[in-house]
Amino acid sequence: MSDSDPNDRAAVVTRLAELNRTFSQVVPHNRALGLEMVELTDSAARVRLPWRADLVGNPATGVLHGGVITALMDACCGAAVFMALPRPRPIATLDLRIDYLMPAAPHEVVLARAECYKVTRNVAFVRGVAYHDDESRLIASAAGAFMLGTKRGSRRSEAAGE
């Protein structure tokens, strides 16, 4: 985002603060999982997920359940889409594909990064990864499409005729 116009910059800062607050505090499931927004840029987001015993999928190994990674990627991808929009609009996930590359290591923080690489009039396309430490230890990769300007943010409201 350009820093040439102080009014624009102020608007962006306000929007970032608002998005951060919404993400971490207003979305109950993000809060329940302990997701923390750590970075927001032009069309990308980074989210942090500390390991927790009650999120484990296999008690014998301590590996987080795949559902946790799916929710993390959905949240991170959605935030990236918000950042890429010229003005705030309701969005809804159309689809999300997750490839599980490696089990998340027990007791380790998981990070997610997502980037919205294309926005059209109706649809935004996003891709992302979940990883440990740096992106050389990939846990999952994700690709998704989001519908833009949905009525009150409901999923597929237009297509479903609701």
Next chain:
Amino acid sequence: MSDDIVRYVRQARDAGDPGALAAPIPYARFMGIGARLVDGELLGTMTFGEQLVGNTALPALHGGTLGALLESTAIFQILWEAQTVVLPKTINLTVEYLRSGKPVDTWAKGTITRLGRRVANVRAEAWQEDRGRPIAIASAHFLIVPVEEPAT
């Protein structure tokens, strides 16, 4: 680990109660996800709780929770139907969101479309009040190890 899974699956089958499939999974408890036999059919369930909400204004379930229910239901179906000595490992999962999830209980059904030696292909769909109006569907691949073979 294999022993535990085998034990739980056997218990569940012997008792005719798939609830034992979900019981040992901490994340399933956190999410309110379980498995039930309804008219002889194995269904995944997700009991509504405030921790599942993604949008408080609508309100609507978080998309991630539906992905979690669909993936879990697919795994329950594999454990129930197929002999496996380890928990199926998800290779990948594609979730399509069809309708907003209301703040009520959600049901899901997994169908194994192909059971190979190493991979199971599963489709799953989730619904709330009306099974004819699914709110999300998924297709997924899982790595499995049949019980006859050593778990390497």
